[in-house]
Amino acid sequence: SQKIEQNSEALNIQEGKTATLTCNYTNYSPAYLQWYRQDPGRGPVFLLLIRENEKEKRKERLKVTFDTTLKQSLFHITASQPADSATYLCARSPGNTPLVFGKGTRLSVIA
Amino acid sequence: DAGVIQSPRHEVTEMGQEVTLRCKPISGHNSLFWYRQTMMRGLELLIYFNNNVPIDDSGMPEDRFSAKMPNASFSTLKIQPSEPRDSAVYFCASSLQGEGSPLHFGNGTRLTVT
Secondary structure: OEEEEEEEOOOEEEEEOOEEEEEEEEEOOOEEEEEEEEOOOOOEEEEEEEEOOOOOEEEEEEEEEEEEEEEEEEEEEEEOOOOHHHEEEEEEOOOOOOEEEOEEEEEEEEE | OOOOOEEEEEEEEEOOEEEEEEEEEEOOEEEEEEEEOOOEEEEEEEEEEEEEHHHOOOOOOOOOEEEEEEOOOOOEEOOOOOOHOOOOOEEEEEOOOOOOOOOEEEEOOOEEEE
């Protein structure tokens, strides 16, 4: 079965530093991975998608990598700000089937 | 665009009562998903629809759970009878059908069953 794990439940970093969140998957490589942000009391909001044939994707201060050898995706937020504090979820799908989500990593950026 | 609208935002009910959660997807989206989120298990897919037709309900915990999508702009998730272990946040999401299409989530219904 598809499994996806986010290693850290929580991550605290200093403002201005780069936050790096990890997502690992088991079994076969997903066709793509997606990353979402969730704020308390709200639904997840889509941030980025990376396909298995892509090594890296960027959007403003966000960067996602996909390593099919390590079966891992890394999510980076550069020049982090307190407003980046939220829970970040990764999700996988082998193709045209619904996403399977990790449990998320709660990021706290300390001023 | 109003986004995905869920109601109610909060629901508190007693064990054994029927609970109905409602969802209005984004206009034009043809896939709709119901997820449940708890601290222990994270976000779990319950059921999804393509073009109003249920495709996979293997995530529905028990026969006490049922979902319908009578038209493209409305879906319900019903629990009858409810139990304390059903307490969770229930999310509805919609998307355009197709590989990689991002999900657009509502803000969820927090269900508490006492």
